[in-house]
Amino acid sequence: xxxxxxxxxxxxxxxxxxxxxxxxxxxxxxxxxxxxxxxxxxxxxxxxxxxxxxxxxxxxxxxxxxxxxxxxxxxxxxxxxxxxxxxxxxxxxxxxxxxxxxxxxxxxxxxxxxxxxxxxxxxxxxxxxxxxxxxxxxxxxxxxxxxxxxxxxxxxxxxxxxxxxxxxxxxxxxxxx
Numbered sequence: 001x002x003x004x005x006x007x008x009x010x011x012x013x014x015x016x017x018x019x020x021x022x023x024x025x026x027x028x029x030x031x032x033x034x035x036x037x038x039x040x041x042x043x044x045x046x047x048x049x050x051x052x053x054x055x056x057x058x059x060x061x062x063x064x065x066x067x068x069x070x071x072x073x074x075x076x077x078x079x080x081x082x083x084x085x086x087x088x089x090x091x092x093x094x095x096x097x098x099x100x101x102x103x104x105x106x107x108x109x110x111x112x113x114x115x116x117x118x119x120x121x122x123x124x125x126x127x128x129x130x131x132x133x134x135x136x137x138x139x140x141x142x143x144x145x146x147x148x149x150x151x152x153x154x155x156x157x158x159x160x161x162x163x164x165x166x167x168x169x170x171x172x173x174x175x176x177x
Contacts, residue, residue, distance in 0.1 A: 032149060032176040033079075035061035039172035041085035041157065048165045051121045052087035057170045059083035061098065073104040081112060083133075085157065085170060092118040092159055092166040094131035106139040108151070116159040118166050129161030135170075149176040 041057040043049050061081040069076035077100045084093050096112035103109075116131030135155030142148045151174050159166040 033063040034177040035063075035151070035174055036177070037061070037083075037153065037172035037174035039153075039170055041168055041170040043165070043168040045164050045167065047121055048090070048168070051090045055085050055087040055090075057083070057085035057172065059172070059174075063100075068099070069101070074101065076101045083157075085166075086119075089124070090119055090121045092116050092131070092157070092162075094133070094157065094159065096131060096133060098133075102139070108137045108139060110135050110137065110153070110155065116166065118159055118162055120162055120165055127159075127161050129159050131157070131159050133157050150174065151176070 037057075037059045039057045041055040042053070043051075043055060059081055060083075061079055063077045063079040065078045067075060068078045079098050079100065081096045081098050082093070083096070084091060086092065094112075094114055094116040096114035098110055098112035101109045110133065112133045114131050115128060117126070117128050119126050133155050135153050137151050137153040139149065139151045142150050153170075153172040153174065155170045155172070157166070157168060157170055158164075
């Protein structure tokens with residue numbers, strides 16, 4: 001329990017120190033800052049697949065700053081996310097600082113780092129560690145101009161300190177608000 005408290009405190013201190021530094025660059029956010037995702041997580045380790053072949057996955061993202069990196073046809077945003085993926089009483093809850101790059105034609109990518117809080121299969125003990133995600137996606141609008149803004153993501157999620165029991169691929173369908 002002390003370790004979990006230490007990791008949580010370290011994550012808060014890191015966020016309080018880095019987010020304002022990143023936020024001074026780029027543009028103010030204007031709408032569509034909130035993203036919600038739902039999908040499936042596919043664990044890569046057999047001990048985790050014994051729990052279930054496919055786990056439930058969901059997440060929320062919030063854009064803190066737009067236009068962090070910009071080039072011809074390229075933009076990038078900085079934000080935070082809170083995710084959950086699990087099956088039964090086995091789960092991981094990563095809290096991440098993310099960099100979203102957007103390419104022409106709706107293609108995008110994401111890379112994020114932070115802390116993860118998990119419960120392991122078989123042993124049932126809780127662990128925390130360094131969490132990360134990397135992925136690609138595609139943005140599209142349903143319903144024409146001004147319609148619902150949707151996206152599809154394919155990600156690889158990982159967590160240290162759990163013998164790769166919470167590592168694997170995830171597929172999400174989401175919407176921007």
